[in-house]
Amino acid sequence: MTKLEQVQNWTDKQGLDFTYLSDPKTIQYLTGFFSAPVERVLALVVFPDKAPFMFAPALEVEAIKDTGFPYDVYGYLDHENPWQMIAEHVKERNANPKKAGLEMTNLTISRLNELQAVLDVSFTTDVTDFMNSMRLIKSPDEIEKLDAAGREADYAFQKGFEAVKAGKPESAVMAELEYALKLKGVMEMSFDTLVQAGAHAAEPHGATGSNLIKNNEMVLFDLGTVHQGYISDSSRTVAVGKLSDKQKDIYNVCLDAQLTAMDYVKPGVTAESVDKVARDIIDKAGYGKYFIHRLGHGMGMSEHEFPSIMEGNKMELKPGMCFSIEPGIYVPGFAGVRIEDCVHVTENGCEPFTHTPKELKYL
Numbered sequence: 384m385t386k387l388e389q390v391q392n393w394t395d396k397q398g399l400d401f402t403y404l405s406d407p408k409t410i411q412y413l414t415g416f417f418s419a420p421v422e423r424v425l426a427l428v429v430f431p432d433k434a435p436f437m438f439a440p441a442l443e444v445e446a447i448k449d450t451g452f453p454y455d456v457y458g459y460l461d462h463e464n465p466w467q468m469i470a471e472h473v474k475e476r477n478a479n480p481k482k483a484g485l486e487m488t489n490l491t492i493s494r495l496n497e498l499q500a501v502l503d504v505s506f507t508t509d510v511t512d513f514m515n516s517m518r519l520i521k522s523p524d525e526i527e528k529l530d531a532a533g534r535e536a537d538y539a540f541q542k543g544f545e546a547v548k549a550g551k552p553e554s555a556v557m558a559e560l561e562y563a564l565k566l567k568g569v570m571e572m573s574f575d576t577l578v579q580a581g582a583h584a585a586e587p588h589g590a591t592g593s594n595l596i597k598n599n600e601m602v603l604f605d606l607g608t609v610h611q612g613y614i615s616d617s618s619r620t621v622a623v624g625k626l627s628d629k630q631k632d633i634y635n636v637c638l639d640a641q642l643t644a645m646d647y648v649k650p651g652v653t654a655e656s657v658d659k660v661a662r663d664i665i666d667k668a669g670y671g672k673y674f675i676h677r678l679g680h681g682m683g684m685s686e687h688e689f690p691s692i693m694e695g696n697k698m699e700l701k702p703g704m705c706f707s708i709e710p711g712i713y714v715p716g717f718a719g720v721r722i723e724d725c726v727h728v729t730e731n732g733c734e735p736f737t738h739t740p741k742e743l744k745y746l
């Protein structure tokens with residue numbers, strides 16, 4: 384069954400007359416076509432017993448057809464009313480629709496109001512959980528794309544490490560590694576690249592800035608690329624000059640936690656137990672209060688997927704699940720270390736998408 388047919392089935396089982404999909408990532412997942420047309424309207428409308436259609440700005444229609452989408456694609460011009468047109472196309476397939484599904488985590492209230500103004504339909508059922516459950520297990524072709532994105536991240540680390548030098552701002556290192564990626568044809572990062580040096584790295588949600596890299600401190604990289612819609616996301620922390628025993632200790636504890644958690648992952652263990660394995664190591668070493676986020680997040684087409692690797696998530700891991708393993712130790716005013724690989728669960732363990740070595744590297 385194709386992914387679209389699964390949504391069709393779900394629509395049928397829920398007793399809905401159609402499902403209105405609006406999240407560009409969902410549409411990409413189901414059709415292979417990606418565009419995030421901001422204020423313009425892009426929608427995929429799925430019916431229980433009729434072929435779906437796509438609705439898009441006129442300037443996107445050819446690109447959608449080029450992806451091989453085998454069903455109707457309707458375009459609209461900027462001066463036309465997209466909602467009226469969507470309603471007409473729905474009614475061509477079902478003259479009297481009553482109930483519909485929608486993505487509550489994506490469709491804005493103003494757009495829902497627009498739809499309800501032209502269609503006498505109650506949008507009752509959220510398709511988000513179903514989409515998340517579909518996206519939870521990656522197929523072999525998705526794993527291949529994630530592997531390719533991982534190789535791009537490895538290349539980015541190589542170029543980033545080459546750029547590190549005492550006296551240089553973090554932003555220059557970021558610029559050099561992203562420039563190297565662009566020269567290779569890698570055009571999109573999956574999120575803003577992080578290069579943070581010294582105490583600045585103790586702010587895990589900080590941004591790359593004008594902070595200068597100094598000797599005898601660590602530099603934290605967190606980066607990823609997008610490959611055919613699939614992302615990489617990986618972190619490495621490297622040393623510049625010499626490190627004190629405390630800096631080395633923080634690094635080694637974080638690494639031990641990361642490797643032990645990776646080793647522990649296999650089908651049947653719970654998401655929360657993976658978090659605990661890593662957290663126990665950091666706790667025992669006395670740095671527990673400096674590990675201030677969950678161990679990992681699901682990933683695939685974005686870094687905001689499932690399963691979440693954290694306390695309280697009793698979900699059992701299954702082959703094909705993909706997530707990050709990224710313990711961090713952030714000592715305010717002193718240093719921050721994070722070591723991260725995204726992995727996919729295999730029949731008897733897990734495999735990372737990134738392979739940049741993790742022994743402490745001195746630059």
Ligand code: MN
Nearest residue numbers: 616686707709
């Ligand atoms: Mn991450």
